[in-house]
Amino acid sequence: MTMSGPAAQAKSLREAFVGRFGESPSHTTRAPGRVNLLGEHIDYNDLPVLPMAIQREAKLVFRPRNDSIVRIHNLSAEFEDVEFEIRPGVAKSEAGHWANYCKAPADELARRFAIWRGFDAVIESTVPVASGLSSSSALVNAVGLTLAYLNEIETEPLPLAEVMAEAERYTGTRGGGMDQAISMAGRANCAAKISFAPLRITHLAIPNDWSFIIADTGVRAEKSGNRQATYNRRRQECEDALRAVGAAVVAAEMTHQPVDSYPALLAGIGVHAALALGEDVLDGHLARRFRHVMTEANRVREAADLLLSADLEGFGALMDASHGSLHSDYHVSSPELDELVGIAREGGAVGARLTGAGFGGCTVSLADRGAVDGVLEAMTSQYFEPRGLAADLDNHLFVAIPSAGAEINEL
Ligand code: GLA
Numbered sequence: 001m002t003m004s005g006p007a008a009q010a011k012s013l014r015e016a017f018v019g020r021f022g023e024s025p026s027h028t029t030r031a032p033g034r035v036n037l038l039g040e041h042i043d044y045n046d047l048p049v050l051p052m053a054i055q056r057e058a059k060l061v062f063r064p065r066n067d068s069i070v071r072i073h074n075l076s077a078e079f080e081d082v083e084f085e086i087r088p089g090v091a092k093s094e095a096g097h098w099a100n101y102c103k104a105p106a107d108e109l110a111r112r113f114a115i116w117r118g119f120d121a122v123i124e125s126t127v128p129v130a131s132g133l134s135s136s137s138a139l140v141n142a143v144g145l146t147l148a149y150l151n152e153i154e155t156e157p158l159p160l161a162e163v164m165a166e167a168e169r170y171t172g173t174r175g176g177g178m179d180q181a182i183s184m185a186g187r188a189n190c191a192a193k194i195s196f197a198p199l200r201i202t203h204l205a206i207p208n209d210w211s212f213i214i215a216d217t218g219v220r221a222e223k224s225g226n227r228q229a230t231y232n233r234r235r236q237e238c239e240d241a242l243r244a245v246g247a248a249v250v251a252a253e254m255t256h257q258p259v260d261s262y263p264a265l266l267a268g269i270g271v272h273a274a275l276a277l278g279e280d281v282l283d284g285h286l287a288r289r290f291r292h293v294m295t296e297a298n299r300v301r302e303a304a305d306l307l308l309s310a311d312l313e314g315f316g317a318l319m320d321a322s323h324g325s326l327h328s329d330y331h332v333s334s335p336e337l338d339e340l341v342g343i344a345r346e347g348g349a350v351g352a353r354l355t356g357a358g359f360g361g362c363t364v365s366l367a368d369r370g371a372v373d374g375v376l377e378a379m380t381s382q383y384f385e386p387r388g389l390a391a392d393l394d395n396h397l398f399v400a401i402p403s404a405g406a407e408i409n410e411l
Pocket of ligand 1: 036039040042043044175176177178179220356357370
């Protein structure tokens, strides 16, 4: 009998562990990547988002140690071994090095709790790197959950996800909390509406005949390089826009509550008044950034209802509008993302958009199950083949399976 898929992966991880450390691993941890369906670049403004966890995941097998050392061997030869000691203030590796995503949870957890127990592990991730599918948070969550479990501290998904969101800022990106939350707390067959401050999650079943197709442009969107600066700048622009609009709200006595967050702004004056005020008081790019945040928040609100009523066309139209806004107002698309979105629509998708931070990486397209082959064929023949890029189901192009969040199991 030959094994394939997860069973084969577990076996090769175990064999690699024995080869590397000379004994058997005792546990396994997995944490999935995610695809964001709607609500892009608004989690860091504390506005709700709508992602789902996918079948691509970071998986490790490990064995506890009796000291504070963590040693992680990556099954992929591309990534060198990592070794460090758990303590607050773990020294960083060079920017962009994968070790930083292993060190981040150790550093954060050690700052908050008296943790000391390390582990030996072999890890493999099937989440494509720097493609907008949250390979980084899958890694952070897998290592973070392992440490939390071994040191008998918080392992409830949402509280731990909040700590992991803070942890990932160790790598230099001022990210929001979406990726860590969905990777920790996702549910099979469901998308999730996630709201922040406080962090909450509502699971929403995905209708059986809806298919989300993920296509990778092949253009890496490294969050640690140039894109990190652009990402952080977008966040700053949102803060600047809120400050200006908030001051105008107070000056006009439109609400008596403080407008110190985007949720407070929306609760105080509503999305339409906020949009109108933004046009009045903001100039140029700040007006555009603000418009994206407001319209995207509105789309998430509508999308949750459309999902519940299984309105495929309506949901697809919101994805198209989201892409338009990310392209024209938020300026985070790229020619390749725009091209794949166009091909998906012509090939029979009801809606398509970039997913994740943008600047390269992946698109997500929604199609009725019966239309999936047409979309895959259009993308293969018009985008992947002309570029000589493989488009089999392991590379660049696959149908997302809404998956369960992170877990740890004894072997
Ligand atoms: C990255 C960040 C998330 C989110 C998205 C954009 O994935 O990690 O917090 O901001 O970009 O929606």
